[in-house]
Amino acid sequence: MSRLARPANRLCTGSSILVRRLGARAAAWCARGRRDDLTGWRAALGILVRLALLALGAYLLARLVRALPALMWLLTTWWTAAAWRAGRPTTSEAEEAPEETPAAPAPALDxxxxxxxxxxxxxxxxxxxxxxxxxxxxxxxxxxxxxxxxxxxxxxxxxxxxxxxxxxxxxxxxxxxxxxxxxxxxxxxxxxxxxxxxxx
Known part of the structure; x- marks a missing residue:
């Protein structure tokens, strides 16, 4: 594995983890909008409102970035730092890191x-x-x-x-x-x- 492949793999893994975390948090936040004291579409109205708020937030962020392109550098820096932290290998992965070293050969078998x-x-x-x-x-x-x-x-x-x-x-x-x-x-x-x- 080359010198750049390892950090690139860490950033890719961290980005995937961030996407899953943000998606899970957004889904959990929307799910909390359901009313247990109501039935039918009224019970799910809170979920729809929260979904609309998320879509509105994404739209406003996109408009803000288009109006201030320099803001993209700040967002990119934040995402890269967060992905780098999220992609940090765990203890078990760190112990298994030297994949280039082959396992000891098995003894001759009868x-x-x-x-x-x-x-x-x-x-x-x-x-x-x-x-x-x-x-x-x-x-x-x-x-x-x-x-x-x-x-x-x-x-x-x-x-x-x-x-x-x-x-x-x-x-x-x-x-x-x-x-x-x-x-x-x-x-x-x-x-x-x-x-x-x-x-x-």
């Missing part, structure tokens, strides 16, 4: 051990979601800080079949099916074939 682990987590079910497998690993202090995408990449490297349409409890997402694990992957077959030939 295909047979991985298949055994998948069947263990699967239990008696016909399939298991990868997020369940990842949670199982992380509960045991393994694969900390990694995501389902990392697990998918590891399975891909081991040529273990996995699919994004695996259903567990009616929910389809990335997972592994038992029937796919019953057939050894090419990696396992290549590892076992020399042993078989030697034994013969």
């Amino acid at each position: 295909p047979t051990a991985v298949r055994t682990l998948l069947l263990e987590v699967m239990g008696d079910a016909p399939a298991v979601h990868l997020r369940t497998v990842l949670a199982h690993l992380q509960e045991r202090g393994q694969w900390e800080g990694r995501k389902v995408g990392d697990l998918r990449a590891a399975l891909e490297a081991l040529e273990i079949p996995h699919d994004r349409r695996v259903k567990v409890a009616g929910v389809p997402t990335w997972g592994v099916r038992r029937r796919d694990l019953d057939t050894p992957s090419p990696t396992v077959a290549q590892e076992t074939s020399p042993t078989a030939s030697t034994a013969a």
Whole structure:
């Protein structure tokens, strides 16, 4: 990421936050105009009046800026400063900031051990979601800080079949099916074939 990309991203994020905040405040202010002691259109009359006031305020501000173009510099400065403050990264985001540093590579995995682990987590079910497998690993202090995408990449490297349409409890997402694990992957077959030939 270039030097200008980071502050530009912060200003863009802050501007989006400001728009949402102002929109939410305007909506809440208009909603407070509803009368609970009335019914029908009379109850919503206060909301319509407040909407009209907001539209009138926007119109007057636009006319004022057209009459005094220099005022635009003041508004732009105010907006930029507010967006910069609103776009300040949170503590969790600041800790995750060094995205350029790749995660430590996963240790070499044994295909047979991985298949055994998948069947263990699967239990008696016909399939298991990868997020369940990842949670199982992380509960045991393994694969900390990694995501389902990392697990998918590891399975891909081991040529273990996995699919994004695996259903567990009616929910389809990335997972592994038992029937796919019953057939050894090419990696396992290549590892076992020399042993078989030697034994013969």
